[in-house]
Amino acid sequence: MKIAISAETTIDLTKELIKENDLKIVPFTIQLGDKTALDGEISTDDIISFVNENKVLPKTSAVNEFQYTEHFESILKDYDAIIHFSLSSSMSLACTNAKRAAENFKNVYVVDTMSLSTGIALLALYAKRLVDQGVAAEEIYNMVNARAPFVQASFELKRLDYLYKGGRCSSLTYFGANLLKIRPQIIVKDGKMVSGKKYRGNFNHIVKTYCQDVLDEFDNPDLTEAFVTYTTADEEIIETAKSYLADRGFKKIHVTRAGGTITSHCGEDCLGILYINDGGIN
Numbered sequence: 001m002k003i004a005i006s007a008e009t010t011i012d013l014t015k016e017l018i019k020e021n022d023l024k025i026v027p028f029t030i031q032l033g034d035k036t037a038l039d040g041e042i043s044t045d046d047i048i049s050f051v052n053e054n055k056v057l058p059k060t061s062a063v064n065e066f067q068y069t070e071h072f073e074s075i076l077k078d079y080d081a082i083i084h085f086s087l088s089s090s091m092s093l094a095c096t097n098a099k100r101a102a103e104n105f106k107n108v109y110v111v112d113t114m115s116l117s118t119g120i121a122l123l124a125l126y127a128k129r130l131v132d133q134g135v136a137a138e139e140i141y142n143m144v145n146a147r148a149p150f151v152q153a154s155f156e157l158k159r160l161d162y163l164y165k166g167g168r169c170s171s172l173t174y175f176g177a178n179l180l181k182i183r184p185q186i187i188v189k190d191g192k193m194v195s196g197k198k199y200r201g202n203f204n205h206i207v208k209t210y211c212q213d214v215l216d217e218f219d220n221p222d223l224t225e226a227f228v229t230y231t232t233a234d235e236e237i238i239e240t241a242k243s244y245l246a247d248r249g250f251k252k253i254h255v256t257r258a259g260g261t262i263t264s265h266c267g268e269d270c271l272g273i274l275y276i277n278d279g280g281i282n
Contacts, residue, residue: 003131003140004079006071007124008063008094009039010087012117012229012258021128024082026071028094028261029061039260044231047263058264062087062094068101072108081107081137083144085124088114090191109141111148114191117262118227118254118274119153125225126276147276152218153188154196155229155272156210185210186266203269207237211244211273222280225252230271231263241273250275 006024018025027038032050035042039060047058063071075082084102086095089112102108113120123144130140183206185196197213199206215221228241238255245253258266 001080001137002078003081003083003137004075005124005128005131006075006082006084007120008085008087009259010092010094010116010261011085011120011124012256012262013121014254014256017121017254017256021125023124023128024071024075026063026067028063030260030264031059031061042260044257044260044263047260048232048268051267058260060261060264062092063097065097065101068098069104072101072105076105076108081109083109083111083127083137083141085111085113085120085127085144087116087120088112088188088191090114091116091193107137109137111141111144112191113151114148115151115153115188116193117153117258117272118229118256119151119188121227121254121256122151122225122274122276123148143281147278147281150276150278151188151274152214152221152277153272153274154210154214155186155266155270156199156207157184157186157266157270185213186272204234204237204240207240207271208244211241214273215244215248218275218277220277220279221248221250222276222278223249223251224276224280225254226250226273226275228253228255228271228273229258230255231258231266232268233271237271241271245273245275 004024009025009027027040030039030042084098086098089095095112098110102110113123127140127144183199186193187196226245228238242253
């Protein structure tokens with residue numbers, strides 16, 4: 001059986017990784033003022049420039065049921081089954097729409113990753129390895145769902161501007177954070193973004209503390225691979241995060257930049273390390 005791995009643009013992978021792993025990607029839609037385009041056509045830098053100039057956030061739209069139907073139909077011309085990885089159902093309607101569309105097909109399995117960005121990618125790449133090993137689609141689906149709760153996805157934010165503008169933090173929290181120079185950690189827990197530890201001081205130093213805290217707390221990693229994913233960050237900060245993961249023993253460390261949809265909600269000056277924290281299964 002020929003099995004395709006599919007995901008939305010919220011997977012935040014580079015074009016090279018998408019091509020290398022033969023992933024089938026369906027885009028979210030982003031609206032910047034009166035301009036509407038697909039995620040991927042509008043870049044991360046476009047998002048940041050728009051917000052800085054207009055002081056308002058872009059609007060993002062999940063893939064709708066019709067778009068999923070067309071996406072799945074196109075893939076099934078060349079494949080016998082699809083395992084689709086969707087942005088957390090607690091963050092978007094995308095997963096619900098994908099599951100509705102999948103009901104019209106045989107052998108289309110939709111995974112609620114309970115994650116975002118390269119947290120989704122970790123599960124999709126694991127599934128691709130299972131496909132390459134010849135594991136059946138339904139078994140892969142079950143194995144991926146078993147690992148989804150163990151995805152460690154967290155980010156360190158230098159600024160709360162986007163979360164505040166998007167209604168995801170109160171004005172009191174926003175102004176207090178600015179006044180005290182608090183840099184919050186955002187953790188994906190049970191499929192939702194929640195506040196973690198709060199740091200103060202220089203962002204470069206904070207990233208070091210954040211990486212160490214994450215590796216100390218989530219200390220049973222699958223060392224197969226990990227991600228450093230960011231919206232904007234100095235090269236020094238990116239290298240710092242990579243070095244912490246390398247010192248911990250990760251075999252592959254991918255560096256990716258968040259796409260338009262994720263940037264629209266997290267904003268600039270955001271960096272995270274992501275890995276599966278279950279000790280490794282395969």
